Amino acid sequence: xxxxxxxxxxxxxxxxxxxxxxxxxxxxxxxxxxxxxxxxxxxxxxxxxxxxxxxxxxxxxxxxxxxxxxxxxxxxxxxxxxxxxxxxxxxxxxxxxxxxxxxxxxxxxxxxxxxxxxxxxxxxxxxxxxxxxxxxxxxxxxxxxxxxxxxxxxxxxxxxxxxxxxxxxxxxxxxxxxxxxxxxxxxxxxxxxxxxxxxxxxxxxxxxxxxxxxxxxxxxxxxxxxxxxxxxxxxxxxxxxxxxxxxxxxxxxxxxxxxxxxxxxxxxxxxxxxxxxxxxxxxxxxxxxxxxxxxxxxxxxxxxxxxxxxxxxxxxxxxxxxxxxxxxxxxxxxxxxxxxxxxxxxxxxxxxxxxxxxxxxxxxxxxxxxxxxxxxxxxxxxxxxxxxxxxxxxxxxxxxxxxxxxxxxxxxxxxxxxxxxxxxxxxxxxxxxxxxxxxxxxxxxxxxxxxxxxxxxxxxxxxxxxxxxxxxxxxxxxxxxxxxxxxxxxxxxxxxxxxxxxxxxxxxxxxxxxxxxxxxxxxxxxxxxxxxxxxxxxxxxxxxxxxxxxxxxxxxxxxxxxxxxxxxxxxxxxxxxxxxxxxxxxxxxxxxxxxxxxxxxxxxxxxxx
Numbered sequence: 001x002x003x004x005x006x007x008x009x010x011x012x013x014x015x016x017x018x019x020x021x022x023x024x025x026x027x028x029x030x031x032x033x034x035x036x037x038x039x040x041x042x043x044x045x046x047x048x049x050x051x052x053x054x055x056x057x058x059x060x061x062x063x064x065x066x067x068x069x070x071x072x073x074x075x076x077x078x079x080x081x082x083x084x085x086x087x088x089x090x091x092x093x094x095x096x097x098x099x100x101x102x103x104x105x106x107x108x109x110x111x112x113x114x115x116x117x118x119x120x121x122x123x124x125x126x127x128x129x130x131x132x133x134x135x136x137x138x139x140x141x142x143x144x145x146x147x148x149x150x151x152x153x154x155x156x157x158x159x160x161x162x163x164x165x166x167x168x169x170x171x172x173x174x175x176x177x178x179x180x181x182x183x184x185x186x187x188x189x190x191x192x193x194x195x196x197x198x199x200x201x202x203x204x205x206x207x208x209x210x211x212x213x214x215x216x217x218x219x220x221x222x223x224x225x226x227x228x229x230x231x232x233x234x235x236x237x238x239x240x241x242x243x244x245x246x247x248x249x250x251x252x253x254x255x256x257x258x259x260x261x262x263x264x265x266x267x268x269x270x271x272x273x274x275x276x277x278x279x280x281x282x283x284x285x286x287x288x289x290x291x292x293x294x295x296x297x298x299x300x301x302x303x304x305x306x307x308x309x310x311x312x313x314x315x316x317x318x319x320x321x322x323x324x325x326x327x328x329x330x331x332x333x334x335x336x337x338x339x340x341x342x343x344x345x346x347x348x349x350x351x352x353x354x355x356x357x358x359x360x361x362x363x364x365x366x367x368x369x370x371x372x373x374x375x376x377x378x379x380x381x382x383x384x385x386x387x388x389x390x391x392x393x394x395x396x397x398x399x400x401x402x403x404x405x406x407x408x409x410x411x412x413x414x415x416x417x418x419x420x421x422x423x424x425x426x427x428x429x430x431x432x433x434x435x436x437x438x439x440x441x442x443x444x445x446x447x448x449x450x451x452x453x454x455x456x457x458x459x460x461x462x463x464x465x466x467x468x469x470x471x472x473x474x475x476x477x478x479x480x481x482x483x484x485x486x487x488x489x490x491x492x493x494x495x496x497x498x499x500x501x502x503x504x505x506x507x508x509x510x511x512x513x514x515x516x517x518x519x520x521x522x523x524x525x526x527x528x529x530x531x532x533x534x535x536x537x538x539x540x541x542x543x544x545x546x547x548x549x550x551x552x553x554x555x556x557x558x559x560x561x562x563x564x565x566x567x568x569x570x571x572x573x574x575x576x577x578x579x580x581x582x583x584x585x586x587x588x589x590x591x592x593x594x595x596x597x598x599x600x601x602x603x604x605x606x607x608x609x
Contacts, residue, residue: 103316117148118578119524124607127528129539129583131565133170133602134185135178135195137163140588140596145230145239150582152236152253152502155600156203156227157291158588162241163200164257167582170196185599186567195600201258203227203241206265228591231275231284240284242272244591248286248296262301266294271591276428285428287314293430295442300387309451310411312432313464321473337519339489361586412438415452424451429476431467433592435460438488439479454488454502465590471526475505475542479517483510485531487542489561506546510538510560518594521574521583530563530583532571534594537563537585565601570594580605 117477135155143156151534153165155288175194177187185192205225230241236254238261246267252259266272267288274287283304287293293314428440437454444450454476463481472478476488485508508531510517514532522529527543539561549555565585583603588596 028346031561035533041301042219084206116579119580122609123527124609126541126561126608127523127539127580128606128608129530129537129561129563129603130606131563131601132604133167133193134187134565135165135600135602136184137598138601140572140598141586141600142226142228142572142588142590143230143242144575144584144586144600145232146575146584147232147236148234148578148579150577152198152232153584153602154230154232154239154253155586156230156241158226160203160224160226161200162203162227162239162251162258164198164231164253166196166198170194171602171604186597195602198259201251203243204260205243205245206247206263226591228271228273229275229286231277233277233281240275242275242286242288243271244271246272246288246290246568248272248275250301251299252362254498264296264301264303266303267292273314273590275310276317276319278319279322285317285319287317287430289313293317293428293440294308305445307428307430307451309430309432309438310409310436312434312436314432316431316467318429318467318469320425320429320469321471322425358362412451412453414455415439421477425473427473429467429469431464431478433464433482435462435464435478437464437467437476437488456486457504460486463516465516465592468520468522468529470522470529470542471524474526477520477522477529477542479520479531481516483512483514483517483533485510485517485520485529485540506542508540508542508545508560516570519571519574521576521584523576524578524580530576531576532566532574532585534570535567537566537574538573539563563603565603566599568595569597572596576605580607 067529069550076350116366116543127407137155137157138297141155141157145154145156146152150167153163153167155163157163163194170193173193173196175196177185177192177194181190181194182192203225204222207222225243225245225247227241228244231240232253233239236546239251241249241251246265246269248264249260249263250264252261266286268290270289272286272288276285276287278284282299283295283297285293285295291309291311291314295304295307296302297304423441424443426442428442429437430440431437435456439452439454441450461481464478467476467478469475474489474491476490478488480486487505487508489503489505510533511530513535517531517533519532520529527541529540529542531538531540540559544555545559563583566587569587570589572586572590574583574585576583581604583605584600585603586600587598
């Protein structure tokens, strides 16, 4: 060992006084210095400790001695520098501080479970829907509401009671309908589960004052008010119930169910026909028979805004869904938007010959994909399209465009490209009993602006009890009195009407004997809807119905599926959970006209790819 250290001392050529001082200071670490001279590797922890101690020693030495230590370093060999990492690290410039990497948080189990409740996969080819459970009621049921997970299903009936059902206990249980229940529900064949009720409470009307001999007095007990509409918090924390006298009651649902927290008064004493929750669930919208739609703030319980059109009774109200899988309408101007949209569809329309007898067809079955001709820019009907021959052309007779229905008095103007182009994504839709479907831009508060009605043919009957958005917010479906369902595409401009208004894409037609379409509901995949008539429920694939095949001919045969269960009455409301697992239907006339089956059916939905 001394033979190894002597050449190093000669090569370093350091004064003896300095060496003695260093030996005295480094004496506690002498064993470590010997180990480094032998070339043995030490652990990282020991090196770091030695380095920190030597840093402290170097900082205590005078400045002149420090310069003397730095002078011989250029003459050190590579082996010497590697054999003394602590001293070398102490004299090297400090490296930059490491960048702190932001650690991503993993998704919580609650978030994962909630996300699994929503439909996220590719759209199935079709569905199979079967009734598996029946909930008999003593009176007609006007309204339905459920939580996102479907653990709470509420029914609002004409007797003034709100009933809370447990669907999963009923479906997975072994309790079946009794003979009287089967007779009441009209279930003749098959096995049907009976419902499991969790709780029920009264929808009380506010106390009214009367007069006796000129003196005012209040009623001793409040009367029960029929439940005309329902809306529930996504986690079933609270429920809103609309009454027949314009009041909206706020109840607790999951905890202390049935306790009335607040009563909101509006709609001038007329029934509240529909309720719609806002996206953030901090407010909601109500529609009434007084012709007004009201925006409410749940933090204060007060009215925020009134949406007043032409005074017709409102049948439904719906907020446009936030999600959309399609592009927005390019609406820089009326001319450019019409030209862009027509050009994008020319390849699929121009190859189709005009129908031989278009005048004999009803506008209800007017499909712009094969029944109309190309429109020119600016929204006016296009000139007759000539048939090209060698050296000359022969014009083809044009078909007169359909005429619009006369607008009601004080009705909003038609929703044109200039108006809809300025619309935001925050759109409210209302449908009235006279058949008008109106869109409102919720961010526009100036009266007379930010509102427009959808185009209707003059052959469309003035009647609409139900309308809804598609799951992507691009289409609107409205049920009609003549057994048809109008489908508008708000992203495209007109083919079956003026070229500057949203397109009446197609009209789905039920058999004549089916009766009126009293309710429609959209599936989460954005392609299927369910429609309700007096005879039964039907499942439609809107994306493929009323479309030509590969040879340009209309598909023959029935283009819908029958959903067994309901028969013989009006359907007041249907709901489909966000995961497309259950379809629930309730039967009543909602205070207008018609019969009811007094039964709520729960259907199981199976996805078929």
